[in-house]
Amino acid sequence: MNIKLISAVILGLTLPWAMFSETAFEAGLRLLKEDKPQEARAMLENALVGETHNEKVYYYLGIVYQQLAQPEKAIDVLQKGLLVAQDLKPVLLYQIGVNYEAKKDFTLAEKFYTMAIAENGLLARAYLNRANTRMELIHYKDAVEDYRTYLRLRPDAPQRPEIERLLALLEQDFAQQENLLRNVLNSLKNASLDAETTSAGIEEFKDTGTTDVDILD
Numbered sequence: 001m002n003i004k005l006i007s008a009v010i011l012g013l014t015l016p017w018a019m020f021s022e023t024a025f026e027a028g029l030r031l032l033k034e035d036k037p038q039e040a041r042a043m044l045e046n047a048l049v050g051e052t053h054n055e056k057v058y059y060y061l062g063i064v065y066q067q068l069a070q071p072e073k074a075i076d077v078l079q080k081g082l083l084v085a086q087d088l089k090p091v092l093l094y095q096i097g098v099n100y101e102a103k104k105d106f107t108l109a110e111k112f113y114t115m116a117i118a119e120n121g122l123l124a125r126a127y128l129n130r131a132n133t134r135m136e137l138i139h140y141k142d143a144v145e146d147y148r149t150y151l152r153l154r155p156d157a158p159q160r161p162e163i164e165r166l167l168a169l170l171e172q173d174f175a176q177q178e179n180l181l182r183n184v185l186n187s188l189k190n191a192s193l194d195a196e197t198t199s200a201g202i203e204e205f206k207d208t209g210t211t212d213v214d215i216l217d
Helices: 003-020 024-033 037-050 055-067 071-082 089-102 106-119 124-136 140-153 160-208
Strands: none
Touching: 024 037, 024 055, 037 055, 055 071, 055 089, 071 089, 089 106, 089 124, 106 124, 124 140, 140 160
């Protein structure tokens, strides 16, 4: 028999078995890469039944729920993943922050980004996202530090021009605020000083018991 024909027959026999041997997790990951989150969800949920200690299943299922605009489900499965996490703890925490941010719960989002950074201080995207949440929380100075850290970790970041413009505006605003505060503080001090001087003069006048005012040399 022709060798090429034999090879074709063998290949035809082995391919179905190779496809059949794909695990639910592998199928889910493949479908996720093919941008089919709905199909990936079913496979990854099935995978989770038999792989409850596989941190990757929790992570990717969380990604799927996020893509399907189901942040509460994503948070739930990612938090369960933390119970078995080994290498993926920083990114699990990060993804929880992402989903809280999607819910516009910026306080909890900031908390989980901070926890992710505590686990991995080089997780650049966590600094960027925490900076964005801190802007929402009006924690501008902390946001500036996070943006700067992000740019140090990712000097070639595509968002660099926008971040630098934002930093310039924030720093300008800080300077204006400081000048305003300084002026207000000086006015307050001057007003307090005038009040004290006037008050002291009145008290001195009352203490003398006379309308005569002594001029001190």
